[in-house]
Amino acid sequence: MVQEQMPLIQVENMKKYYPVKGGIIPHTTAYIKAVDGVSFSIMQGETLGLVGESGCGKSTVGRQLVGLEEPTEGSIYYKGTNLAKMKNFSRKNGERLRIRTNLQMVFQDSYSSLNPRKHIYEILAQPMLYHQVSTKETVEKDIAKLLDMVGLPMNVLGRYPHEFSGGQRQRISIAKALSLNPEFIVCDEPVSALDVSIQAQILNLLRSLQKELNLTLLFVGHGLGAVNYVSDRIAVMYLGKIVEIGSAEDVFRHPVHPYTKALLEAVPVPDPETEDKERGILQGEIGSSEAPPAGCRFHTRCPYAVEACGKEEPAMMKAATGLADGHHKAGGECFAAERADYSAESGHYAACPRIMDK
Numbered sequence: 001m002v003q004e005q006m007p008l009i010q011v012e013n014m015k016k017y018y019p020v021k022g023g024i025i026p027h028t029t030a031y032i033k034a035v036d037g038v039s040f041s042i043m044q045g046e047t048l049g050l051v052g053e054s055g056c057g058k059s060t061v062g063r064q065l066v067g068l069e070e071p072t073e074g075s076i077y078y079k080g081t082n083l084a085k086m087k088n089f090s091r092k093n094g095e096r097l098r099i100r101t102n103l104q105m106v107f108q109d110s111y112s113s114l115n116p117r118k119h120i121y122e123i124l125a126q127p128m129l130y131h132q133v134s135t136k137e138t139v140e141k142d143i144a145k146l147l148d149m150v151g152l153p154m155n156v157l158g159r160y161p162h163e164f165s166g167g168q169r170q171r172i173s174i175a176k177a178l179s180l181n182p183e184f185i186v187c188d189e190p191v192s193a194l195d196v197s198i199q200a201q202i203l204n205l206l207r208s209l210q211k212e213l214n215l216t217l218l219f220v221g222h223g224l225g226a227v228n229y230v231s232d233r234i235a236v237m238y239l240g241k242i243v244e245i246g247s248a249e250d251v252f253r254h255p256v257h258p259y260t261k262a263l264l265e266a267v268p269v270p271d272p273e274t275e276d277k278e279r280g281i282l283q284g285e286i287g288s289s290e291a292p293p294a295g296c297r298f299h300t301r302c303p304y305a306v307e308a309c310g311k312e313e314p315a316m317m318k319a320a321t322g323l324a325d326g327h328h329k330a331g332g333e334c335f336a337a338e339r340a341d342y343s344a345e346s347g348h349y350a351a352c353p354r355i356m357d358k
Contacts, residue, residue: 005043007042007077008043009077010076011038011075013038013075014038014074014075014076015072015073016057018034020032020290034060035057035060035064036239036241038074040245043216044216045210045216047233048233049235053286056239057239057240061237062105063186063188065103065184066105068105071084078102078103102181103185104180106170106177106187107173108190110166114169119157120156120161121157121158123172123176124146127176128179133179147175149209150172150175150178150205151171166195170191170194171202178209178213185215187206189222190206203226203229217230232248234247239286239297240297241297242351243260244352246319247348254348256350257298257351258303259302260350262282266282283303287300296309313351319348
């Protein structure tokens, strides 16, 4: 599926800081560091899963990739074009507008992302006509094809968003994202607000569409099971930084970073015989994005932290080869690693120089 070529999306040192205002005469007193130096790449036809706790910056990353927000610092390349250097990328302006049609987003809340005053035909037809994807003569036929792709009948066109269930609205949102023939789609927690049975249907739909249309996806989510199901690679975020990235199998089956291990251990196991199994429950609260902990941002909650963890921020390092054959010895020994430009490769990397047997 993934071809050896230039990445479709390349992110280098992306940062997004939100000013905090204070005082009688409001002025900036601090910054919320929602995204603080993130780098990764996504190849054509690949799905990258992005996971982490609420507030870690996942959705902010996605919104910047499609131009809904502009980065404070860093570069976002789409087919080699630096979108961050295109001034006012989010505005309607020639080349920028053309590029934005290739970058679409499916939002978590399908109800608020669909205009409640328009029926489904208008929601789908207007952007297709405006961007000249369809003509007045062909738009109805094109819409019928879209609805067939997402599993909806033609009789939905005269109805309004509030007349549908959550799963049906999410299918309409997916059809809306597909209506402009995009190459890249950000799926921002598209199943988190749905019932479990409906989640499976939407995940299967996204997988089939990605394969059929050769789409490139960034799938943002909380549930590691869902993310693992649809993703080729997985990146784990904590407090605005990526702490581990690698193939879905490596990250899910052989996690390197303690935070990734804690996320996996928190996943409920549907087996009563394993209910009493000891799990690594994280202690303490997640740090502040306004004043993140010094050194490794996870060290205040990490059960394996040593004194050095609070002094120096660890660099992303490549995990040892043969990781699937077993973890290295406990006791804080560094695993065989090399510093590298992890953003441009598909290997397994983590921002922790220690790997535990436990």
